Amino acid sequence: MSNKIKFKIDGVTCEAEKGQYIVDAAWENGIYIPTLCNIPGIKPQGSCRICTVNINGRPMTACTTPLLDGMEIENDIPEIREIRKAIIESLFVEGNHFCPACEKSGNCMLQALAYRFQMMAPRFPYSFPVKGVDASHPKIIKDQNRCILCKRCIKSIKDEDGKSIFAFYGRGHKLRVHVDPELADKLTDELAQKAMDVCPVGSILVKEKGFDVPIGKRAYDNVPIGSDIEGNK
Amino acid sequence: MSRKITIEPVTRVEGHGKVTIHIDHEGKVTQTRLHIVEFRGFERFVQGRPYWEAPVLVQRLCGICPVSHHLAAAKALDVIVGAGTGDGLTPTGEKMRRLMHYGQFFQSHVLHFFHLVSPDLLFGVDGDPAIRNIIGVAMKHKDLAVQGVMMRKFGQEVIKVTAGKKIHGTGAIPGGINKNLSIEERDFLLKGDDPLNAEKMVEWAQGALDFFKGYHKANKDFIDNFSRFPSSSMSLVREDGALDIYHGLLRAVDADGKKILNDIDCQDYLKYVGEEVKNWSYMKFPYLLALGETNGWYRVGPLARLNTCDFIPSPLAQKEFEIFKAYTNGKPNDMCMHYHWARLIETLHAAEMIRELLNDSDLQGDDLVTKGTKQKEGVGLLEAPRGTLFHHYRINDDDQIEMANLIVSTTNNNIPMNNAVNYVATREMTGNHEITEGMMNAVEVAIRAYDPCLSCATHAMGKMPLEIKLYDENDNLISKKFK
Numbered sequence: 086m087s088n089k090i091k092f093k094i095d096g097v098t099c100e101a102e103k104g105q106y107i108v109d110a111a112w113e114n115g116i117y118i119p120t121l122c123n124i125p126g127i128k129p130q131g132s133c134r135i136c137t138v139n140i141n142g143r144p145m146t147a148c149t150t151p152l153l154d155g156m157e158i159e160n161d162i163p164e165i166r167e168i169r170k171a172i173i174e175s176l177f178v179e180g181n182h183f184c185p186a187c188e189k190s191g192n193c194m195l196q197a198l199a200y201r202f203q204m205m206a207p208r209f210p211y212s213f214p215v216k217g218v219d220a221s222h223p224k225i226i227k228d229q230n231r232c233i234l235c236k237r238c239i240k241s242i243k244d245e246d247g248k249s250i251f252a253f254y255g256r257g258h259k260l261r262v263h264v265d266p267e268l269a270d271k272l273t274d275e276l277a278q279k280a281m282d283v284c285p286v287g288s289i290l291v292k293e294k295g296f297d298v299p300i301g302k303r304a305y306d307n308v309p310i311g312s313d314i315e316g317n318k
Numbered sequence: 319m320s321r322k323i324t325i326e327p328v329t330r331v332e333g334h335g336k337v338t339i340h341i342d343h344e345g346k347v348t349q350t351r352l353h354i355v356e357f358r359g360f361e362r363f364v365q366g367r368p369y370w371e372a373p374v375l376v377q378r379l380c381g382i383c384p385v386s387h388h389l390a391a392a393k394a395l396d397v398i399v400g401a402g403t404g405d406g407l408t409p410t411g412e413k414m415r416r417l418m419h420y421g422q423f424f425q426s427h428v429l430h431f432f433h434l435v436s437p438d439l440l441f442g443v444d445g446d447p448a449i450r451n452i453i454g455v456a457m458k459h460k461d462l463a464v465q466g467v468m469m470r471k472f473g474q475e476v477i478k479v480t481a482g483k484k485i486h487g488t489g490a491i492p493g494g495i496n497k498n499l500s501i502e503e504r505d506f507l508l509k510g511d512d513p514l515n516a517e518k519m520v521e522w523a524q525g526a527l528d529f530f531k532g533y534h535k536a537n538k539d540f541i542d543n544f545s546r547f548p549s550s551s552m553s554l555v556r557e558d559g560a561l562d563i564y565h566g567l568l569r570a571v572d573a574d575g576k577k578i579l580n581d582i583d584c585q586d587y588l589k590y591v592g593e594e595v596k597n598w599s600y601m602k603f604p605y606l607l608a609l610g611e612t613n614g615w616y617r618v619g620p621l622a623r624l625n626t627c628d629f630i631p632s633p634l635a636q637k638e639f640e641i642f643k644a645y646t647n648g649k650p651n652d653m654c655m656h657y658h659w660a661r662l663i664e665t666l667h668a669a670e671m672i673r674e675l676l677n678d679s680d681l682q683g684d685d686l687v688t689k690g691t692k693q694k695e696g697v698g699l700l701e702a703p704r705g706t707l708f709h710h711y712r713i714n715d716d717d718q719i720e721m722a723n724l725i726v727s728t729t730n731n732n733i734p735m736n737n738a739v740n741y742v743a744t745r746e747m748t749g750n751h752e753i754t755e756g757m758m759n760a761v762e763v764a765i766r767a768y769d770p771c772l773s774c775a776t777h778a779m780g781k782m783p784l785e786i787k788l789y790d791e792n793d794n795l796i797s798k799k800f801k
Binding site (some may be wrong): 300 | 368371399484714717718
């Protein structure tokens, strides 16, 4: 028996499975709700808040909220766009994001979101934190200046026993993501590349290669982020 | 009463420069200095970054010739990744880089001559400043202005298909290149609609050269004697002595043409070249160690290159080179304004080389990158439009850059530019109680012969104000005016 239910996004009637997360349901219906910390297929955490939508009038994260019958969702409205833009701007000022020399440029989700939401200059003052670069691992460089603490690497890069190879260290403004020293040798070439790919910014870099995809062939060179979702309409 | 005149910033020169001229109570110029007042700091803040980031990071030094920095850094990193130097790359890797470099040479030389220098020639050094600019050229000499704009555009298109975009691309990576040239891209440049094709560019480059030669004929004294002084010259040359702007051995000749640096391997440059620091400029003063700080200075750039090389390996430019050399009976040319003559010969050479490379099927190859045994240190030299460019990097065990040394073209020309400024200021201003706008522009004309790009930063062209300050003998400001 089908569990399809009806709901509305910005007045458009959509159908999806009951209990699906709103982000997944929206994407299936060709409606783009931006995400940053979320990885499809992995339990969401709602930490970055970029997927904030109004659900029945209240702002909530679309990646963690299951769908209910008759939900009225506001997504692409000025109020929500402004919230998202402010979140993007805050992520930029909290780190040291210098796109011109970053090898993730063109493939960077944060940069792509900034373009999509037309960030010109951040409304918040730059904090220029001193965060450093950890290049001690033989396979990767962890540039803490660019890390947005999204946990995507912690959640998705695991050894054969299911243990996370990346982990949080420190608290508050000293919180950093590092390779767990006890599992450092479990980071194979394949996992290192996967970690770089799953990082939404340029914080995890596989050593001794970079800029090998020419401009024009990178993920977001020609179309804005989310265009593939919207193409499903 | 002695006076101090400050020309700040220097106009129609991209970036910020300042000239101070001290005049004693008899109206005699006692000291002239060209100050570079911007601090860039790339050597410091590239430290700690992954080495493969350097070609993309350091090219931000400049908006006119970023390709030079991009390629010089990539060449240094070729050594670090074990690809060797010069012919260590695959044919596709090396030829794509060369095409990028010739494209940049072409657009940069065109920008230099048409946009920044031609107003001085067309309207006179002391012409009305309101029309002595590229807009004035466009109004009065439309064909010339259109050619300048379209030639620069063509060069930028060459950069775009090799580096990914027109300014600050990513094409060169350690050990090679990240793309080849598609047939569509090749045909766009080779067979594009007029005027944007390689054939037309060769024709127009020849035309620009003919224009200069005609001007020279009519203004012989100005072109031959303006800020003329002898010097040594330095540049890269190919192993057989040919002009080669991408790779070669380092050669220097003295004012008589005698070799004072005999085709050395670039990796050894520190054995031969030193740098002096002075407290009044952020720009250092390079010199040949064997000759010392006082006598070891040299010129770089188009004039120096044609003084050091034995021939130019493209037929039309070689023919012009022979005429150029015959003018000084084969001796090194020491005429400041002949920089422009040499520049236009090189522009023709670049157009010829672009045409030749576009017909080379190696550009469609798929073997893009070479790597070998990793090294800790590498040096990359090439000839940037304004002269020899040195990039030197050392990395640590974690693949981070721990040392960078850059000697940029403008730095190599530091003393010659100071000498040129001093020469002109002394000749134009000594004994004159009133310092006119034309006299000050003459000082700038001397700088522009060498370099339109003092600090490797871009600004609105021709929009920078000129500020003149007069000081008494105690350095007190007694009057100032703006233009």
